[in-house]
Amino acid sequence: MKYKKDTSEKILQSAFEEFEEKGYNGARMQAIADKAGINKALLHYYYKSKDALFQLIIQKAINLFLPNLAKSFNESIDFFTGLEDFIYAYIDFLIQHPRIPGFITREINNNPERILNLFKASGLDIKPLTQKIRKAVNDGLIDDISPEQLIVNVISLSVFPFVSKPIITGIVLNNDKEAYQQFMETRKKEVSRFIIKAIKK
Amino acid sequence: MKYKKDTSEKILQSAFEEFEEKGYNGARMQAIADKAGINKALLHYYYKSKDALFQLIIQKAINLFLPNLAKSFNESIDFFTGLEDFIYAYIDFLIQHPRIPGFITREINNNPERILNLFKASGLDIKPLTQKIRKAVNDGLIDDISPEQLIVNVISLSVFPFVSKPIITGIVLNNDKEAYQQFMETRKKEVSRFIIKAIKK
DNA sequence: GTTAATTTTAACCAAATGGTTAAGTTTGCA
DNA sequence: TGCAAACTTAACCATTTGGTTAAAATTAAC
Numbered sequence: 001m002k003y004k005k006d007t008s009e010k011i012l013q014s015a016f017e018e019f020e021e022k023g024y025n026g027a028r029m030q031a032i033a034d035k036a037g038i039n040k041a042l043l044h045y046y047y048k049s050k051d052a053l054f055q056l057i058i059q060k061a062i063n064l065f066l067p068n069l070a071k072s073f074n075e076s077i078d079f080f081t082g083l084e085d086f087i088y089a090y091i092d093f094l095i096q097h098p099r100i101p102g103f104i105t106r107e108i109n110n111n112p113e114r115i116l117n118l119f120k121a122s123g124l125d126i127k128p129l130t131q132k133i134r135k136a137v138n139d140g141l142i143d144d145i146s147p148e149q150l151i152v153n154v155i156s157l158s159v160f161p162f163v164s165k166p167i168i169t170g171i172v173l174n175n176d177k178e179a180y181q182q183f184m185e186t187r188k189k190e191v192s193r194f195i196i197k198a199i200k201k
Numbered sequence: 202m203k204y205k206k207d208t209s210e211k212i213l214q215s216a217f218e219e220f221e222e223k224g225y226n227g228a229r230m231q232a233i234a235d236k237a238g239i240n241k242a243l244l245h246y247y248y249k250s251k252d253a254l255f256q257l258i259i260q261k262a263i264n265l266f267l268p269n270l271a272k273s274f275n276e277s278i279d280f281f282t283g284l285e286d287f288i289y290a291y292i293d294f295l296i297q298h299p300r301i302p303g304f305i306t307r308e309i310n311n312n313p314e315r316i317l318n319l320f321k322a323s324g325l326d327i328k329p330l331t332q333k334i335r336k337a338v339n340d341g342l343i344d345d346i347s348p349e350q351l352i353v354n355v356i357s358l359s360v361f362p363f364v365s366k367p368i369i370t371g372i373v374l375n376n377d378k379e380a381y382q383q384f385m386e387t388r389k390k391e392v393s394r395f396i397i398k399a400i401k402k
Numbered sequence: 403g404t405t406a407a408t409t410t411t412a413a414c415c416a417a418a419t420g421g422t423t424a425a426g427t428t429t430g431c432a
Numbered sequence: 433t434g435c436a437a438a439c440t441t442a443a444c445c446a447t448t449t450g451g452t453t454a455a456a457a458t459t460a461a462c
Binding site: 022025112116146157170172194199 | 223224307316321325353362367
Protein backbone atom coordinates (compact mmCIF):
# COMPACT_ATOMS: atom_id res chain seq x y z
CA MET A 1 0.00 0.00 0.00
CA LYS A 2 1.93 2.95 -1.30
CA TYR A 3 -1.02 5.31 -1.18
CA LYS A 4 -1.31 7.08 2.09
CA LYS A 5 -4.73 8.24 3.11
CA ASP A 6 -3.11 10.75 5.40
CA THR A 7 -1.22 12.67 2.74
CA SER A 8 -3.42 15.67 3.28
CA GLU A 9 -2.75 15.50 7.02
CA LYS A 10 0.97 14.95 6.46
CA ILE A 11 1.07 18.11 4.38
CA LEU A 12 -0.60 20.05 7.17
CA GLN A 13 1.96 18.83 9.66
CA SER A 14 4.84 19.70 7.37
CA ALA A 15 3.35 23.08 6.59
CA PHE A 16 2.90 23.75 10.29
CA GLU A 17 6.57 23.07 10.93
CA GLU A 18 7.71 25.17 8.00
CA PHE A 19 5.48 28.15 8.65
CA GLU A 20 6.11 28.01 12.39
CA GLU A 21 9.85 28.12 11.91
CA LYS A 22 10.18 30.43 8.92
CA GLY A 23 7.01 32.51 8.94
CA TYR A 24 4.90 33.19 5.89
CA ASN A 25 7.58 35.08 4.00
CA GLY A 26 10.34 32.66 4.83
CA ALA A 27 8.41 29.45 4.23
CA ARG A 28 8.91 27.61 0.93
CA MET A 29 6.32 25.43 -0.78
CA GLN A 30 9.13 23.18 -1.99
CA ALA A 31 10.33 22.72 1.59
CA ILE A 32 6.83 21.76 2.69
CA ALA A 33 6.60 19.23 -0.13
CA ASP A 34 9.99 17.81 0.81
CA LYS A 35 9.07 17.47 4.47
CA ALA A 36 5.86 15.70 3.50
CA GLY A 37 7.80 13.38 1.20
CA ILE A 38 5.88 14.44 -1.89
CA ASN A 39 6.37 16.73 -4.86
CA LYS A 40 5.20 20.22 -5.56
CA ALA A 41 2.55 19.12 -8.04
CA LEU A 42 0.86 16.92 -5.48
CA LEU A 43 1.11 19.64 -2.90
CA HIS A 44 -0.89 21.96 -5.14
CA TYR A 45 -3.19 19.07 -5.94
CA TYR A 46 -4.25 19.15 -2.28
CA TYR A 47 -3.89 22.84 -1.44
CA LYS A 48 -4.29 25.36 -4.16
CA SER A 49 -1.99 28.08 -2.89
CA LYS A 50 0.56 29.03 -0.27
CA ASP A 51 -1.86 31.57 1.06
CA ALA A 52 -4.69 29.07 1.48
CA LEU A 53 -2.38 26.66 3.24
CA PHE A 54 -1.03 29.36 5.50
CA GLN A 55 -4.54 30.39 6.47
CA LEU A 56 -5.24 26.87 7.72
CA ILE A 57 -1.97 26.70 9.62
CA ILE A 58 -2.08 30.06 11.36
CA GLN A 59 -5.69 29.39 12.27
CA LYS A 60 -4.67 26.09 13.80
CA ALA A 61 -1.83 27.77 15.70
CA ILE A 62 -4.12 30.44 17.07
CA ASN A 63 -6.75 27.92 18.07
CA LEU A 64 -4.09 25.94 19.90
CA PHE A 65 -2.84 29.11 21.51
CA LEU A 66 -6.21 30.45 22.60
CA PRO A 67 -8.56 27.89 24.13
CA ASN A 68 -5.98 27.34 26.81
CA LEU A 69 -6.36 30.98 27.63
CA ALA A 70 -9.88 30.62 28.96
CA LYS A 71 -9.57 27.14 30.36
CA SER A 72 -8.98 26.78 34.07
CA PHE A 73 -9.63 30.43 34.68
CA ASN A 74 -13.35 29.99 34.35
CA GLU A 75 -14.22 26.71 35.93
CA SER A 76 -12.54 26.93 39.28
CA ILE A 77 -13.74 27.47 42.80
CA ASP A 78 -11.12 29.72 44.30
CA PHE A 79 -9.86 32.76 42.38
CA PHE A 80 -6.24 32.20 43.31
CA THR A 81 -6.37 28.47 42.69
CA GLY A 82 -7.92 29.19 39.30
CA LEU A 83 -5.12 31.59 38.49
CA GLU A 84 -2.49 29.11 39.60
CA ASP A 85 -4.03 26.29 37.60
CA PHE A 86 -4.38 28.37 34.51
CA ILE A 87 -0.81 29.66 34.50
CA TYR A 88 0.60 26.24 35.29
CA ALA A 89 -1.36 24.62 32.48
CA TYR A 90 -0.64 27.40 30.04
CA ILE A 91 3.12 27.53 30.54
CA ASP A 92 3.13 23.75 30.48
CA PHE A 93 1.39 23.85 27.13
CA LEU A 94 3.85 26.43 25.81
CA ILE A 95 6.79 24.30 26.93
CA GLN A 96 5.41 21.62 24.66
CA HIS A 97 4.81 24.11 21.81
CA PRO A 98 7.59 26.60 22.36
CA ARG A 99 7.62 28.08 18.86
CA ILE A 100 3.93 28.99 18.70
CA PRO A 101 4.34 32.34 20.51
CA GLY A 102 7.10 33.45 18.18
CA PHE A 103 5.12 32.28 15.18
CA ILE A 104 1.99 34.18 16.14
CA THR A 105 3.72 37.38 17.22
CA ARG A 106 5.71 37.41 14.00
CA GLU A 107 2.57 37.15 11.93
CA ILE A 108 0.85 39.74 14.13
CA ASN A 109 3.54 42.18 13.14
CA ASN A 110 3.48 41.07 9.51
CA ASN A 111 -0.24 41.40 9.02
CA PRO A 112 -2.04 42.66 12.13
CA GLU A 113 -5.53 42.77 10.62
CA ARG A 114 -5.42 39.26 9.29
CA ILE A 115 -4.33 37.80 12.61
CA LEU A 116 -6.68 39.99 14.61
CA ASN A 117 -9.58 38.72 12.54
CA LEU A 118 -8.59 35.15 13.30
CA PHE A 119 -8.45 36.00 16.99
CA LYS A 120 -11.89 37.48 16.75
CA ALA A 121 -13.21 34.57 14.71
CA SER A 122 -12.04 32.18 17.41
CA GLY A 123 -14.89 33.39 19.58
CA LEU A 124 -12.55 34.46 22.33
CA ASP A 125 -14.35 36.63 24.82
CA ILE A 126 -12.55 38.15 27.76
CA LYS A 127 -15.64 39.59 29.42
CA PRO A 128 -16.16 36.64 31.80
CA LEU A 129 -12.55 37.08 32.80
CA THR A 130 -12.78 40.81 33.44
CA GLN A 131 -15.96 40.23 35.45
CA LYS A 132 -14.29 37.56 37.52
CA ILE A 133 -11.44 39.93 38.25
CA ARG A 134 -13.81 42.78 39.12
CA LYS A 135 -15.66 40.50 41.46
CA ALA A 136 -12.41 39.55 43.17
CA VAL A 137 -11.71 43.25 43.62
CA ASN A 138 -15.19 43.94 44.98
CA ASP A 139 -14.98 40.95 47.30
CA GLY A 140 -11.82 42.43 48.74
CA LEU A 141 -9.76 39.46 47.60
CA ILE A 142 -7.30 41.48 45.58
CA ASP A 143 -6.12 45.06 45.26
CA ASP A 144 -7.94 47.45 43.01
CA ILE A 145 -6.42 46.78 39.61
CA SER A 146 -7.71 47.28 36.10
CA PRO A 147 -8.75 43.85 34.79
CA GLU A 148 -7.18 44.70 31.44
CA GLN A 149 -3.83 45.48 33.06
CA LEU A 150 -3.92 42.27 35.06
CA ILE A 151 -4.80 40.16 32.04
CA VAL A 152 -1.98 41.68 30.00
CA ASN A 153 0.39 41.07 32.92
CA VAL A 154 -0.55 37.41 33.11
CA ILE A 155 -0.15 36.88 29.37
CA SER A 156 3.08 38.86 29.20
CA LEU A 157 4.70 36.89 32.01
CA SER A 158 3.60 33.60 30.48
CA VAL A 159 4.20 34.15 26.78
CA PHE A 160 7.10 36.55 26.37
CA PRO A 161 9.81 34.24 27.74
CA PHE A 162 9.07 31.94 24.79
CA VAL A 163 9.25 34.72 22.23
CA SER A 164 12.61 35.74 23.61
CA LYS A 165 13.92 32.25 24.28
CA PRO A 166 17.21 32.64 22.37
CA ILE A 167 18.03 35.86 24.19
CA ILE A 168 17.15 34.51 27.61
CA THR A 169 19.23 31.42 26.99
CA GLY A 170 22.16 33.31 25.49
CA ILE A 171 22.29 36.41 27.68
CA VAL A 172 20.54 35.64 30.97
CA LEU A 173 21.43 31.96 31.28
CA ASN A 174 24.93 32.00 29.72
CA ASN A 175 24.05 29.75 26.76
CA ASP A 176 23.00 26.92 29.04
CA LYS A 177 20.12 25.30 27.17
CA GLU A 178 19.31 22.91 29.96
CA ALA A 179 19.07 25.87 32.28
CA TYR A 180 16.35 27.27 30.04
CA GLN A 181 14.29 24.10 30.42
CA GLN A 182 14.67 24.33 34.17
CA PHE A 183 13.97 28.03 34.08
CA MET A 184 10.64 27.55 32.31
CA GLU A 185 9.77 24.60 34.49
CA THR A 186 10.27 26.81 37.52
CA ARG A 187 8.11 29.54 36.00
CA LYS A 188 5.04 27.29 35.98
CA LYS A 189 4.76 28.00 39.70
CA GLU A 190 6.90 31.11 39.99
CA VAL A 191 4.73 33.28 37.74
CA SER A 192 1.53 32.62 39.67
CA ARG A 193 3.34 33.04 42.98
CA PHE A 194 4.65 36.38 41.74
CA ILE A 195 1.27 37.56 40.47
CA ILE A 196 -0.69 36.48 43.52
CA LYS A 197 1.76 38.24 45.80
CA ALA A 198 1.32 41.31 43.61
CA ILE A 199 -2.46 41.44 43.82
CA LYS A 200 -3.50 39.64 47.02
CA LYS A 201 -4.84 41.94 49.67
CA MET B 202 21.72 72.43 -4.55
CA LYS B 203 20.32 69.18 -5.74
CA TYR B 204 23.03 67.14 -4.09
CA LYS B 205 22.25 66.21 -0.56
CA LYS B 206 25.13 65.44 1.72
CA ASP B 207 22.77 63.46 3.87
CA THR B 208 21.76 60.92 1.23
CA SER B 209 23.54 58.19 3.11
CA GLU B 210 21.72 59.14 6.30
CA LYS B 211 18.40 59.43 4.49
CA ILE B 212 18.86 55.90 3.22
CA LEU B 213 19.49 54.65 6.73
CA GLN B 214 16.30 56.28 7.95
CA SER B 215 14.27 54.84 5.10
CA ALA B 216 15.81 51.44 5.58
CA PHE B 217 15.03 51.57 9.28
CA GLU B 218 11.36 52.24 8.57
CA GLU B 219 11.14 49.54 5.92
CA PHE B 220 12.95 46.83 7.89
CA GLU B 221 11.17 47.73 11.09
CA GLU B 222 7.77 47.40 9.47
CA LYS B 223 8.34 44.49 7.11
CA GLY B 224 11.25 42.59 8.59
CA TYR B 225 14.21 41.35 6.58
CA ASN B 226 12.22 39.01 4.37
CA GLY B 227 9.41 41.46 3.72
CA ALA B 228 11.57 44.52 3.12
CA ARG B 229 12.22 45.60 -0.47
CA MET B 230 15.28 47.45 -1.67
CA GLN B 231 13.09 49.29 -4.18
CA ALA B 232 10.82 50.45 -1.35
CA ILE B 233 13.82 51.75 0.59
CA ALA B 234 15.03 53.65 -2.48
CA ASP B 235 11.55 55.10 -3.01
CA LYS B 236 11.27 56.24 0.60
CA ALA B 237 14.69 57.88 0.35
CA GLY B 238 13.67 59.58 -2.89
CA ILE B 239 16.43 57.97 -4.90
CA ASN B 240 16.85 55.07 -7.31
CA LYS B 241 18.07 51.56 -6.82
CA ALA B 242 21.40 52.20 -8.53
CA LEU B 243 22.25 54.94 -6.09
CA LEU B 244 21.10 52.83 -3.19
CA HIS B 245 23.63 50.17 -4.11
CA TYR B 246 26.18 52.89 -4.72
CA TYR B 247 25.99 53.64 -0.99
CA TYR B 248 25.25 50.22 0.47
CA LYS B 249 26.44 47.19 -1.37
CA SER B 250 23.74 44.73 -0.37
CA LYS B 251 20.46 44.27 1.43
CA ASP B 252 22.22 42.15 3.98
CA ALA B 253 24.85 44.79 4.75
CA LEU B 254 22.17 47.44 5.11
CA PHE B 255 20.08 45.21 7.34
CA GLN B 256 23.04 44.54 9.58
CA LEU B 257 23.44 48.27 10.22
CA ILE B 258 19.74 48.72 10.88
CA ILE B 259 19.15 45.81 13.23
CA GLN B 260 22.30 46.78 15.10
CA LYS B 261 20.95 50.29 15.49
CA ALA B 262 17.61 48.94 16.68
CA ILE B 263 19.24 46.69 19.24
CA ASN B 264 21.48 49.45 20.50
CA LEU B 265 18.45 51.68 20.91
CA PHE B 266 16.64 48.86 22.65
CA LEU B 267 19.41 47.92 25.02
CA PRO B 268 21.21 50.81 26.70
CA ASN B 269 17.91 51.83 28.20
CA LEU B 270 17.87 48.43 29.81
CA ALA B 271 20.77 49.16 32.12
CA LYS B 272 20.14 52.87 32.60
CA SER B 273 18.43 53.95 35.79
CA PHE B 274 18.71 50.51 37.29
CA ASN B 275 22.36 51.01 38.08
CA GLU B 276 22.79 54.57 39.13
CA SER B 277 20.09 55.00 41.76
CA ILE B 278 20.09 55.26 45.51
CA ASP B 279 17.07 53.26 46.52
CA PHE B 280 16.40 49.84 44.96
CA PHE B 281 12.69 50.46 44.55
CA THR B 282 13.14 53.98 43.23
CA GLY B 283 15.66 52.63 40.75
CA LEU B 284 13.21 50.02 39.61
CA GLU B 285 10.44 52.58 39.26
CA ASP B 286 12.63 54.99 37.33
CA PHE B 287 13.91 52.31 35.02
CA ILE B 288 10.49 50.92 34.13
CA TYR B 289 9.03 54.39 33.70
CA ALA B 290 11.83 55.47 31.39
CA TYR B 291 11.84 52.22 29.47
CA ILE B 292 8.13 52.06 28.75
CA ASP B 293 8.28 55.75 27.91
CA PHE B 294 11.01 55.02 25.39
CA LEU B 295 9.01 52.15 23.91
CA ILE B 296 5.94 54.34 23.57
CA GLN B 297 8.08 56.55 21.35
CA HIS B 298 9.48 53.56 19.43
CA PRO B 299 6.58 51.13 19.55
CA ARG B 300 7.64 48.96 16.63
CA ILE B 301 11.14 48.16 17.84
CA PRO B 302 10.07 45.26 20.09
CA GLY B 303 8.14 43.60 17.26
CA PHE B 304 11.04 44.17 14.90
CA ILE B 305 13.62 42.63 17.19
CA THR B 306 11.52 39.66 18.29
CA ARG B 307 10.69 38.90 14.68
CA GLU B 308 14.33 38.83 13.73
CA ILE B 309 15.16 36.81 16.85
CA ASN B 310 12.84 34.13 15.58
CA ASN B 311 14.10 34.46 12.01
CA ASN B 312 17.76 34.16 12.84
CA PRO B 313 18.42 33.64 16.55
CA GLU B 314 22.19 33.34 16.31
CA ARG B 315 22.66 36.50 14.32
CA ILE B 316 20.61 38.57 16.74
CA LEU B 317 22.11 36.93 19.78
CA ASN B 318 25.57 37.83 18.54
CA LEU B 319 24.51 41.45 18.19
CA PHE B 320 23.15 41.39 21.73
CA LYS B 321 26.44 40.00 22.93
CA ALA B 322 28.44 42.46 20.85
CA SER B 323 26.56 45.33 22.47
CA GLY B 324 28.49 44.72 25.65
CA LEU B 325 25.35 44.17 27.66
CA ASP B 326 26.18 42.61 30.99
CA ILE B 327 23.48 41.66 33.45
CA LYS B 328 25.82 40.71 36.26
CA PRO B 329 25.63 44.09 38.02
CA LEU B 330 21.89 43.73 37.88
CA THR B 331 21.77 40.23 39.32
CA GLN B 332 24.15 41.33 42.07
CA LYS B 333 21.99 44.31 42.90
CA ILE B 334 18.96 42.03 43.14
CA ARG B 335 20.84 39.52 45.29
CA LYS B 336 21.92 42.30 47.59
CA ALA B 337 18.32 43.45 47.92
CA VAL B 338 17.38 39.90 48.88
CA ASN B 339 20.20 39.64 51.38
CA ASP B 340 19.37 43.03 52.84
CA GLY B 341 15.87 41.77 53.48
CA LEU B 342 14.38 44.36 51.14
CA ILE B 343 12.65 41.87 48.86
CA ASP B 344 11.52 38.27 48.97
CA ASP B 345 13.87 35.53 47.95
CA ILE B 346 13.56 35.43 44.18
CA SER B 347 15.89 34.28 41.46
CA PRO B 348 17.41 37.39 39.88
CA GLU B 349 16.98 35.82 36.45
CA GLN B 350 13.27 35.27 37.03
CA LEU B 351 12.81 38.82 38.24
CA ILE B 352 14.69 40.29 35.30
CA VAL B 353 12.63 38.28 32.83
CA ASN B 354 9.48 39.40 34.62
CA VAL B 355 10.42 43.06 34.35
CA ILE B 356 11.28 42.79 30.66
CA SER B 357 8.21 40.70 29.87
CA LEU B 358 5.83 43.15 31.52
CA SER B 359 7.47 46.10 29.79
CA VAL B 360 8.09 44.78 26.29
CA PHE B 361 5.39 42.24 25.47
CA PRO B 362 2.48 44.70 25.38
CA PHE B 363 4.20 46.36 22.41
CA VAL B 364 4.77 43.11 20.57
CA SER B 365 1.10 42.26 20.97
CA LYS B 366 -0.23 45.77 20.46
CA PRO B 367 -2.74 44.89 17.70
CA ILE B 368 -4.20 42.08 19.78
CA ILE B 369 -4.44 44.14 22.95
CA THR B 370 -6.09 46.96 21.07
CA GLY B 371 -8.43 44.70 19.13
CA ILE B 372 -9.37 42.14 21.74
CA VAL B 373 -8.77 43.61 25.19
CA LEU B 374 -9.58 47.24 24.42
CA ASN B 375 -12.38 46.76 21.86
CA ASN B 376 -10.53 48.38 18.98
CA ASP B 377 -10.16 51.66 20.81
CA LYS B 378 -6.78 52.96 19.69
CA GLU B 379 -6.83 55.91 22.04
CA ALA B 380 -7.45 53.50 24.87
CA TYR B 381 -4.21 51.77 23.95
CA GLN B 382 -2.26 55.01 24.31
CA GLN B 383 -3.84 55.55 27.71
CA PHE B 384 -3.30 51.91 28.60
CA MET B 385 0.43 52.15 27.97
CA GLU B 386 0.67 55.51 29.64
CA THR B 387 -0.86 53.95 32.75
CA ARG B 388 1.58 51.06 32.57
CA LYS B 389 4.56 53.35 33.10
CA LYS B 390 3.61 53.42 36.77
CA GLU B 391 1.37 50.38 37.01
CA VAL B 392 4.08 47.88 36.07
CA SER B 393 6.49 49.02 38.76
CA ARG B 394 3.70 49.22 41.32
CA PHE B 395 2.75 45.65 40.42
CA ILE B 396 6.30 44.37 40.60
CA ILE B 397 7.23 46.12 43.82
CA LYS B 398 4.12 44.78 45.50
CA ALA B 399 5.13 41.34 44.25
CA ILE B 400 8.62 41.38 45.69
CA LYS B 401 8.64 43.83 48.62
CA LYS B 402 8.98 42.20 51.98
C1' DG C 403 37.00 75.28 -16.68
C1' DT C 404 38.45 70.92 -15.28
C1' DT C 405 37.92 67.18 -12.38
C1' DA C 406 35.91 64.00 -9.32
C1' DA C 407 32.01 62.66 -6.85
C1' DT C 408 27.08 62.24 -7.03
C1' DT C 409 22.89 61.04 -9.28
C1' DT C 410 19.80 59.46 -12.95
C1' DT C 411 18.18 56.58 -16.61
C1' DA C 412 17.22 52.46 -18.36
C1' DA C 413 18.21 48.34 -19.75
C1' DC C 414 19.59 44.05 -18.21
C1' DC C 415 20.77 39.58 -15.56
C1' DA C 416 20.31 35.56 -12.77
C1' DA C 417 18.22 33.25 -9.21
C1' DA C 418 14.35 32.13 -6.53
C1' DT C 419 9.78 31.02 -6.25
C1' DG C 420 4.72 30.17 -6.58
C1' DG C 421 2.19 27.91 -9.60
C1' DT C 422 0.79 25.17 -13.94
C1' DT C 423 0.57 21.56 -17.29
C1' DA C 424 0.60 17.29 -19.59
C1' DA C 425 1.61 12.76 -19.90
C1' DG C 426 2.20 8.77 -17.69
C1' DT C 427 2.32 5.52 -13.52
C1' DT C 428 0.50 3.40 -9.51
C1' DT C 429 -3.03 2.02 -6.50
C1' DG C 430 -7.64 1.15 -4.41
C1' DC C 431 -11.85 -0.51 -5.39
C1' DA C 432 -16.08 -2.06 -7.55
C1' DT D 433 -10.71 -6.10 -15.57
C1' DG D 434 -11.50 -1.45 -15.67
C1' DC D 435 -12.11 2.97 -13.86
C1' DA D 436 -11.20 6.86 -10.94
C1' DA D 437 -8.36 8.83 -7.64
C1' DA D 438 -3.71 9.42 -6.03
C1' DC D 439 0.81 10.29 -7.33
C1' DT D 440 5.21 11.19 -10.07
C1' DT D 441 8.05 13.29 -13.50
C1' DA D 442 9.70 16.98 -15.68
C1' DA D 443 9.36 20.62 -18.22
C1' DC D 444 7.70 25.10 -18.20
C1' DC D 445 5.90 29.93 -17.09
C1' DA D 446 5.47 34.45 -15.10
C1' DT D 447 6.75 37.34 -11.59
C1' DT D 448 9.51 39.16 -8.14
C1' DT D 449 13.65 40.66 -6.63
C1' DG D 450 18.49 41.65 -5.42
C1' DG D 451 21.94 43.29 -7.90
C1' DT D 452 24.74 45.09 -12.09
C1' DT D 453 26.18 47.95 -15.87
C1' DA D 454 27.19 51.67 -18.87
C1' DA D 455 26.43 56.02 -20.43
C1' DA D 456 25.04 60.45 -19.53
C1' DA D 457 23.78 64.33 -16.60
C1' DT D 458 24.42 67.16 -12.57
C1' DT D 459 26.85 69.27 -8.99
C1' DA D 460 30.63 70.64 -5.77
C1' DA D 461 35.11 72.02 -5.32
C1' DC D 462 39.57 73.44 -6.73
